Amino acid sequence: MRKQSVVVNAILTVLVAALAVLFLIPIVLTITNSLMSASEISSNYGVIFQTTDTGGKVFIADRVNLKLIPDMVSFSQYFTVLLKSPDYLMKFWNSVILVVPIVAFQLLVALLASYGFARFPGKLKGIVFFSYIIIMLMPYQVTLVPNYIVSEWLGILDTRWAIWLPGVFSPFSVYLLTKYMRRIPAAMIDAAKIDGAREWQIFTRVCAPLCKGMIFAVGILVFMDYWNMVEQPLILLRDDSLHPLSVFLSKINEGEVGLAFAVATIYMVPSLLIFLYGEEYLVEGITYQGGIKG
Amino acid sequence: MRKDRGVRYLMPSLFGVSMFFIIPFGVVIYYALIDSPVRKEFVFLDNIIKVLNNAAFQMAAKNTFTFSVTAVPLAVVLSLLLALILERSIPLRSQFRTAFLSPMMVPVASVILIFQVLFHHNGAVNEGLAVFGVDKIDWLKSEYAMLVVVLMYLWKNLGYNMILFMAALGSMPKEMLEVAWLEGASSFQTFRYIKLRYLSPTILFVTIYSLINSFKIFREVHLLTGNYPFDTLYTLQHFMNNMFEKLNYQRLSAAAIIMSAVMIVIIGALFLIENYYGKDVEG
Numbered sequence: 001m002r003k004q005s006v007v008v009n010a011i012l013t014v015l016v017a018a019l020a021v022l023f024l025i026p027i028v029l030t031i032t033n034s035l036m037s038a039s040e041i042s043s044n045y046g047v048i049f050q051t052t053d054t055g056g057k058v059f060i061a062d063r064v065n066l067k068l069i070p071d072m073v074s075f076s077q078y079f080t081v082l083l084k085s086p087d088y089l090m091k092f093w094n095s096v097i098l099v100v101p102i103v104a105f106q107l108l109v110a111l112l113a114s115y116g117f118a119r120f121p122g123k124l125k126g127i128v129f130f131s132y133i134i135i136m137l138m139p140y141q142v143t144l145v146p147n148y149i150v151s152e153w154l155g156i157l158d159t160r161w162a163i164w165l166p167g168v169f170s171p172f173s174v175y176l177l178t179k180y181m182r183r184i185p186a187a188m189i190d191a192a193k194i195d196g197a198r199e200w201q202i203f204t205r206v207c208a209p210l211c212k213g214m215i216f217a218v219g220i221l222v223f224m225d226y227w228n229m230v231e232q233p234l235i236l237l238r239d240d241s242l243h244p245l246s247v248f249l250s251k252i253n254e255g256e257v258g259l260a261f262a263v264a265t266i267y268m269v270p271s272l273l274i275f276l277y278g279e280e281y282l283v284e285g286i287t288y289q290g291g292i293k294g
Numbered sequence: 295m296r297k298d299r300g301v302r303y304l305m306p307s308l309f310g311v312s313m314f315f316i317i318p319f320g321v322v323i324y325y326a327l328i329d330s331p332v333r334k335e336f337v338f339l340d341n342i343i344k345v346l347n348n349a350a351f352q353m354a355a356k357n358t359f360t361f362s363v364t365a366v367p368l369a370v371v372l373s374l375l376l377a378l379i380l381e382r383s384i385p386l387r388s389q390f391r392t393a394f395l396s397p398m399m400v401p402v403a404s405v406i407l408i409f410q411v412l413f414h415h416n417g418a419v420n421e422g423l424a425v426f427g428v429d430k431i432d433w434l435k436s437e438y439a440m441l442v443v444v445l446m447y448l449w450k451n452l453g454y455n456m457i458l459f460m461a462a463l464g465s466m467p468k469e470m471l472e473v474a475w476l477e478g479a480s481s482f483q484t485f486r487y488i489k490l491r492y493l494s495p496t497i498l499f500v501t502i503y504s505l506i507n508s509f510k511i512f513r514e515v516h517l518l519t520g521n522y523p524f525d526t527l528y529t530l531q532h533f534m535n536n537m538f539e540k541l542n543y544q545r546l547s548a549a550a551i552i553m554s555a556v557m558i559v560i561i562g563a564l565f566l567i568e569n570y571y572g573k574d575v576e577g
Contacts, residue, residue: 004382009384012384013384013386015379016379016390019376019394020389020394023393023449023452023453026397026404027396027397027400029404029408030401030404109306109307112304112307113304113306113307113308115300116302116304117300119303120300125304128304128308130561132311133502133561134557134561135315136506137506137509137557137561138509138550138554138557139509139510139512139530139531140531141530141534141535141550142534143315143318144534144535144546145321145325145543145547146315146319146322147314147318149321150313150318165310165313165314166314166315168310169307169309169310169311169314171307171311171315224398224399228402230402230513231513235538246402249401249403250402250403260403261404261407263403264401272399275392275398279392279395282457283391283457283461
């Protein structure tokens with residue numbers, strides 16, 4: 001391979017390192033600030049938000065102080081969140097119960113569909129696939145009314161089904177998995193056929209296993225997306241007690257800023273774990289690795 | 295016989311997508327064509343024309359367009375650059391990769407809180423700029439508001455885009471690059487004629503993915519600034535959101551249809567470009 005200039009690499013390393021630090025600031029701040037006591041938080045941030053009639057929040061503090069390292073590490077915020085207010089834990093559970101089925105079933109439905117799209121191409125399927133892409137691109141505000149109308153028709157408004165069902169059938173993972181599935185060489189499928197595999201076996205024994213890495217990668221993306229949902233529950237679940245923690249977190253106001261960091265940190269734990277164990281999948285999963293021509 | 299066997303696999307998805315996206319979208323079209331959900335009289339394109347002439351809609355469309363046209367290409371180009379840099383033999387590559395991906399994990403609430411504090415009138419960014427003698431800027435309530443949102447968007451999305459490019463670069467046949475190198479191609483030529491062409495399906499994909507995410511940043515903007523933000527931040531999503539809250543389904547539907555139409559044109563064009571440009575390389 002071509003030799004790389006040491007000087008250029010050194011300069012690039014410094015630049016990338018500086019950028020990486022900037023990227024890390026929010027996550028580091030969230031964690032360190034969660035270790036501050038309530039009084040330290042309020043002396044730094046004061047009264048920050050005021051909820052206005054128009055539904056937004058206005059930033060009202062005139063002096064803010066971004067502090068990276070707490071004066072004294074205190075777990076008092078965690079103590080409050082975990083022991084004194086069961087509400088947060090309930091919301092956390094709400095998040096889990098909303099998101100996990102969506103991820104699992106969206107992947108299942110999408111895996112089947114992507115096999116259909118990739119293995120049996122056709123003009124009509126091409127058009128259907130294109131419309132999937134368009135649906136996938138629609139901002140949530142466009143699908144808002146349709147979702148609402150259907151939920152009302154089906155009588156699932158204000159129940160978890162109103163979040164689950166549109167989530168399970170979201171075309172996002174169909175698109176990603178189809179693109180991946182198309183790269184499986186026809187020769188591999190032909191080989192399976194010669195060995196006497198039936199269509200269903202080709203799917204379960206050849207194609208689906210080849211997509212394993214990609215399934216994990218897509219699963220991570222879908223999880224991240226729904227774990228941080230805000231709009232859907234606000235509109236489709238008027239019953240607050242069903243709301244996930246992400247909605248609750250987004251409503252942080254005056255007195256709860258300190259808690260917000262601790263709650264946010266707790267909320268990040270599943271994401272952090274997934275990243276810790278799944279980052280390789282995010283990278284390698286996307287790269288096609290299944291035999292013959294890589 | 296063989297032809298319709300794939301349909302079996304498509305059934306669950308097709309059923310759900312029709313139920314929750316396609317049929318309801320028909321209802322949206324219906325709403326856009328009638329005068330009110332009570333009288334149900336057909337007015338055809340009246341709603342659409344009214345919305346097109348609406349000053350708030352025009353402002354929202356302009357802002358949304360400006361944002362997407364700025365942020366999406368930036369997200370594509372910068373993440374490609376990062377991927378190319380991380381492809382080189384520099385130290386700490388996997389740590390950098392993790393750092394760039396970290397924004398995906400931060401909950402929206404913390405993002406908002408931290409951006410508020412950073413870009414506050416007396417916040418860290420202004421303090422930093424003061425060192426260079428720059429006057430205080432009220433970021434979110436000025437012409438610079440859009441810049442803050444673009445930065446936030448890039449911060450959130452560069453990492454994953456970069457990963458997609460790294461994956462594509464990693465799977466590029468090494469022999470091709472070796473040959474180019476032996477033939478005496480400069481690194482720019484290698485990039486321009488080999489890597490870029492080989493990457494074109496990935497570029498299309500990253501563009502589409504960035505476009506989706508450019509609409510999702512509304513969540514942050516909305517939580518950051520409410521229903522009626524500074525003028526330059528008022529996007530189509532604000533318009534639709536406000537119409538939804540006012541129960542004005544006709545206008546909301548009309549706006550949704552206009553937006554969909556524009557989107558179909560854009561995506562169609564992207565696919566044509568990709569077909570034309572990337573046909574001769576396998577992808």
